[in-house]
Amino acid sequence: MSPRSTTWQTVGPFFSIGLSWLYDEDVAGPAAAGERVTVEGQLLDGDGQPVPDGILEIWQANSCGKYAHPDDMQDKPLDPGFKGYGRVPTDDQGRFRFTTIKPGRVPGPPNGSGSRTRLQAPHLVISVFTRGLLRRLITRMYFPDEPSNNEDLALNLIDPARRHTLIASKMDGRANALEWNVILQGADETVFFDC
Amino acid sequence: MRDKDTEKQMTRLACYRKFYPGTQPNHLHPPYASSVKRAPLQPLVLLPQTLSEITGPVIGRERIDPRACDLTRQHAGKPLGERIIVSGRVLDEDARPVPHTLVEIWQANAAGRYVHSRDQHGAPLDPNFTGCGHTLTDSEGRYRFVTIRPGEYPWTNHYNAWRPAHIHFSLYGQAFATRLVTQMYFPGDPLIPFDPVFNCTADEEARNRLISVFDWETTIPSHALGYRFDIVLRGRDATPMEDHAHEDEG
Numbered sequence: 001m002s003p004r005s006t007t008w009q010t011v012g013p014f015f016s017i018g019l020s021w022l023y024d025e026d027v028a029g030p031a032a033a034g035e036r037v038t039v040e041g042q043l044l045d046g047d048g049q050p051v052p053d054g055i056l057e058i059w060q061a062n063s064c065g066k067y068a069h070p071d072d073m074q075d076k077p078l079d080p081g082f083k084g085y086g087r088v089p090t091d092d093q094g095r096f097r098f099t100t101i102k103p104g105r106v107p108g109p110p111n112g113s114g115s116r117t118r119l120q121a122p123h124l125v126i127s128v129f130t131r132g133l134l135r136r137l138i139t140r141m142y143f144p145d146e147p148s149n150n151e152d153l154a155l156n157l158i159d160p161a162r163r164h165t166l167i168a169s170k171m172d173g174r175a176n177a178l179e180w181n182v183i184l185q186g187a188d189e190t191v192f193f194d195c
Numbered sequence: 196m197r198d199k200d201t202e203k204q205m206t207r208l209a210c211y212r213k214f215y216p217g218t219q220p221n222h223l224h225p226p227y228a229s230s231v232k233r234a235p236l237q238p239l240v241l242l243p244q245t246l247s248e249i250t251g252p253v254i255g256r257e258r259i260d261p262r263a264c265d266l267t268r269q270h271a272g273k274p275l276g277e278r279i280i281v282s283g284r285v286l287d288e289d290a291r292p293v294p295h296t297l298v299e300i301w302q303a304n305a306a307g308r309y310v311h312s313r314d315q316h317g318a319p320l321d322p323n324f325t326g327c328g329h330t331l332t333d334s335e336g337r338y339r340f341v342t343i344r345p346g347e348y349p350w351t352n353h354y355n356a357w358r359p360a361h362i363h364f365s366l367y368g369q370a371f372a373t374r375l376v377t378q379m380y381f382p383g384d385p386l387i388p389f390d391p392v393f394n395c396t397a398d399e400e401a402r403n404r405l406i407s408v409f410d411w412e413t414t415i416p417s418h419a420l421g422y423r424f425d426i427v428l429r430g431r432d433a434t435p436m437e438d439h440a441h442e443d444e445g
Contacts, residue, residue: 002288003427004215006404007396009378010227018327018363019299022254046232053313059371060253065198068249071209083297085252113203116243125247125371132229134220134395136374138242156310162237182208184233194239195248 008135027100031081034063034101043094046185050094053128065104108153121152137192142167165190209249209371218401226391251371254297262331266342274324276305276343278419285336288430292336299329299365307346330380359386368428
């Protein structure tokens, strides 16, 4: 019998001693090309209470829609100034913050009827970890006023009434600032994926 | 067209397998009280893997502190407690090594206390022990840490609740899809059968794989006992991605 995947266990309450050395709010990297955005939000539990012991991990493509990873074999340029990865904690009020660039569009899976792939809307893939979560939660953040959201693979798998939980909103009076909250449970619960 | 063909071939190769049923915890596990208000209640949305999930962060050697794999040499003095060697291999579900991937660990000290402001356990801190480390696996997927055996400690989950001795592990593997955070336990620990975190996984064999094995091979005479803990990350699926897409559309 081939080996089976090791089972997940919670990060528990004290993960920061082991994981904080890689905390980095600058997901793209200071020299990355592209449209800069700041994302701020709050991580909330089923009572609407802030989750002060959480981490978000963000992974994304560069401004051309190319991942800094050997399995991305698209004929698109890598950006030597681009990182594409960040790990950010929540604070005592459950707030998190990161800066990045809006990624380009990346292909989805082939559509089953031929070899053509459909492009996905610009998005970040995100893992959420907290004490109390026995394994990570997987979600995505999309961008506001983005026409391609309407044809995005993942957004179209979701009940239309819940799609807004994955789309960040512009913050009044602040250029290039987005708000996106993660609600673990209850009314307006964020959509989480199994993938 | 060549680009399209390349993309197709790449996605066919790289999809990661679903977890075997029962071998992973549900998000909601009421005996673990903290899950009750934090686990989502809506069903997860099944998402076919895309380039976004089959790629993932690559932490290069330039980020690694070579001293970070020895938790007993991070301060001026030696930490209190029993020195141990924790080593093993990181493999995928086809038993292939996962090379050059990040392994992070964190743990309590020998008295069962974490260097963390929210740890209110009355056991003493050890000025010579922080309790965190990291390393990359080698070309054959091997890793090795020197540390001290962590102590058991009480928690408030239920009456007279104690966590068995454990070390937290965090791994990336080769893709966003292969991320893993888990805990390693010690053989013969009498607290294991009563621990709601250990017990959150339905499959008994899967749970028991979290218990390390005492290992003469890595035990160093007159110096430190060895414990072996092999870790398995998701393997690549032989099923082409088109089939997943088709199922979702049907």
